[in-house]
Amino acid sequence: MKKIIKAIEEYLEREKKYLKRQIKEEVEYKNKIKEAEEREKYLVKQKRELFEKMLQYLKEFKNKKEFKEMFAHNETVKICIGKWGTELMPKGMPYWSMVLLDKDGFLYYKQGYKFMHGNLTKLTLDNYNMLTYEYLRNVYLCFKRRTRKNNR
Numbered sequence: 001m002k003k004i005i006k007a008i009e010e011y012l013e014r015e016k017k018y019l020k021r022q023i024k025e026e027v028e029y030k031n032k033i034k035e036a037e038e039r040e041k042y043l044v045k046q047k048r049e050l051f052e053k054m055l056q057y058l059k060e061f062k063n064k065k066e067f068k069e070m071f072a073h074n075e076t077v078k079i080c081i082g083k084w085g086t087e088l089m090p091k092g093m094p095y096w097s098m099v100l101l102d103k104d105g106f107l108y109y110k111q112g113y114k115f116m117h118g119n120l121t122k123l124t125l126d127n128y129n130m131l132t133y134e135y136l137r138n139v140y141l142c143f144k145r146r147t148r149k150n151n152r
Contacts, residue, residue: 043133044129047128047129047136048128050133050136051125051136053140054107054136054139054143057140057143057144058101058107058143059105062105067105070101071103075103076100076101077100077101078098078099079099079100079101079107079139079142079143098110099139099142100120101143107122107123108120108121108122108123109131
């Protein structure tokens with residue numbers, strides 16, 4: 001009888017340790033999910049601020065004579081060419097994207113394998129999330145670099 005009681009007590013002790021470990025792992029998992037959600041919100045906010053900053057810069061630059069000089073011979077000007085973010089890239093297919101600026105001051109992006117496929121899509125506050133933060137930042141920096149070259 002004592003052996004049975006002792007075996008039951010040992011089993012309950014093991015079960016108690018197991019449940020504590022399960023609860024601890026579940027709490028850690030929930031904390032990681034919460035951190036990831038907060039990070040995602042932060043990145044979305046950063047991306048929006050960057051895009052608005054880029055639009056503001058474009059609006060200011062559009063009024064300068066250098067802007068008109070950029071379009072003396074072309075309807076559009078290439079601003080940036082680069083890889084999409086990995087979450088948008090199909091396996092085994094290196095998708096590239098190109099951002100263009102037209103003479104009306106609107107940004108467009110074109111995606112596709114070597115630009116053979118895909119249409120020009122106007123980059124607006126509704127669809128800028130299609131680009132990753134890193135790519136959007138790259139577009140902004142390329143745009144600033146491009147306009148600085150023309151200012152010389």
